[in-house]
Amino acid sequence: xxxxxxxxxxxxxxxxxxxxxxxxxxxxxxxxxxxxxxxxxxxxxxxxxxxxxxxxxxxxxxxxxxxxxxxxxxxxxxxxxxxxxxxxxxxxxxxxxxxxxxxxxxxxxxxxxxxxxxxxxxxxxxxxxxxxxxxxxxxxxxxxxxxxxxxxxxxxxxxxxxxxxxxxxxxxxxxxxxxxxxxxxxxxxxxxxxxxxxxxxxxxxxxxxxxxxxxxxxxxxxxxxxxxxxxxxxxxxxxxxxxxxxxxxxxxxxxxxxxxxxxxxxxxxxxxxxxxxxxxxxxxxxxxxxxxxxxxxxxxxxxxxxxxxxxxxxxxxxxxxxxxxxxxxxxxxxxxxx
Numbered sequence: 001x002x003x004x005x006x007x008x009x010x011x012x013x014x015x016x017x018x019x020x021x022x023x024x025x026x027x028x029x030x031x032x033x034x035x036x037x038x039x040x041x042x043x044x045x046x047x048x049x050x051x052x053x054x055x056x057x058x059x060x061x062x063x064x065x066x067x068x069x070x071x072x073x074x075x076x077x078x079x080x081x082x083x084x085x086x087x088x089x090x091x092x093x094x095x096x097x098x099x100x101x102x103x104x105x106x107x108x109x110x111x112x113x114x115x116x117x118x119x120x121x122x123x124x125x126x127x128x129x130x131x132x133x134x135x136x137x138x139x140x141x142x143x144x145x146x147x148x149x150x151x152x153x154x155x156x157x158x159x160x161x162x163x164x165x166x167x168x169x170x171x172x173x174x175x176x177x178x179x180x181x182x183x184x185x186x187x188x189x190x191x192x193x194x195x196x197x198x199x200x201x202x203x204x205x206x207x208x209x210x211x212x213x214x215x216x217x218x219x220x221x222x223x224x225x226x227x228x229x230x231x232x233x234x235x236x237x238x239x240x241x242x243x244x245x246x247x248x249x250x251x252x253x254x255x256x257x258x259x260x261x262x263x264x265x266x267x268x269x270x271x272x273x274x275x276x277x278x279x280x281x282x283x284x285x286x287x288x289x290x291x292x293x294x295x296x297x298x299x300x301x302x303x304x305x306x307x308x309x310x311x312x313x314x315x316x317x318x319x320x321x322x323x324x325x326x327x328x329x330x331x332x333x334x335x336x337x338x
Contacts, residue, residue, distance in 0.1 A: 042257070047299075084267050088269035088275060101136060106122060223261060
């Protein structure tokens with residue numbers, strides 16, 4: 001008997017399926033897509049940083065081991081994880097915090113990844129060459145291979161966030177590869193295809209959309225965001241809510257998992273009130289629901305991510321299907337005057 005809706009031909013006790021040309025694996029009881037993917041588990045680390053670089057790296061290693069013990073297969077650290085957030089002032093000697101990639105920290109993390117069989121996202125202050133410094137994230141696969149580096153594309157400049165003084169923005173290449181276009185990249189790790197953007201990147205929906213179009217199943221946003229203490233009473237709750245809402249919207253609009261590890265703790269800066277990093281790290285599912293979240297404490301968040309949820313969400317909210325790519329040319333302009 002032919003089921004006209006999907007073109008499924010019933011032959012005895014077997015089912016031969018040709019649903020719009022999709023090739024399906026058949027059994028007597030079920031029909032499942034050949035490309036069905038296994039769930040994967042991610043972990044993100046929320047912690048503080050001090051001026052002791054070695055202690056920061058050792059603490060991160062401890063948290064990665066704990067995440068792996070809890071079943072995490074991919075672990076992401078916070079932005080510029082191994083140092084205080086040094087961009088609170090423009091000081092030339094702070095360039096000395098940078099290191100090459102590969103370098104001592106990434107090599108240490110590569111050995112750890114291989115030992116634990118976990119993939120790692122390791123955000124660092126990178127010295128690429130004399131005078132060229134980047135806000136970067138090294139991506140390491142579960143066999144210890146350094147897969148590549150994402151370099152932050154959107155660079156802010158605000159009071160106590162003087163990043164333009166320190167960071168050369170990521171290069172926008174011609175791309176053309178299936179996994180890379182215009183400075184955006186995804187990596188097919190052992191467990192899942194991941195995308196990485198960094199902090200200020202999280203406010204730009206265009207960046208999240210491109211990562212989803214490149215095939216990211218989960219988008220990591222290593223972060224260092226906090227309050228100016230004098231503003232906390234009036235604006236603190238709103239700022240946290242806006243930060244979370246923006247990224248949950250990326251999860252919803254693109255039907256992907258989003259994970260954002262932030263730092264915590266008050267970091268001083270002479271002549272100022274410093275910054276109070278507000279934590280509130282979280283992991284959201286493709287519907288934007290929080291499946292793991294933190295307050296302002298040091299913690300490791302763990303969440304299982306099922307690619308079937310991406311499929312189901314996009315079938316019910318087919319935003320990618322209904323995009324009018326032929327109408328979006330004006331988005332390439334900085335501003336459209338009335």
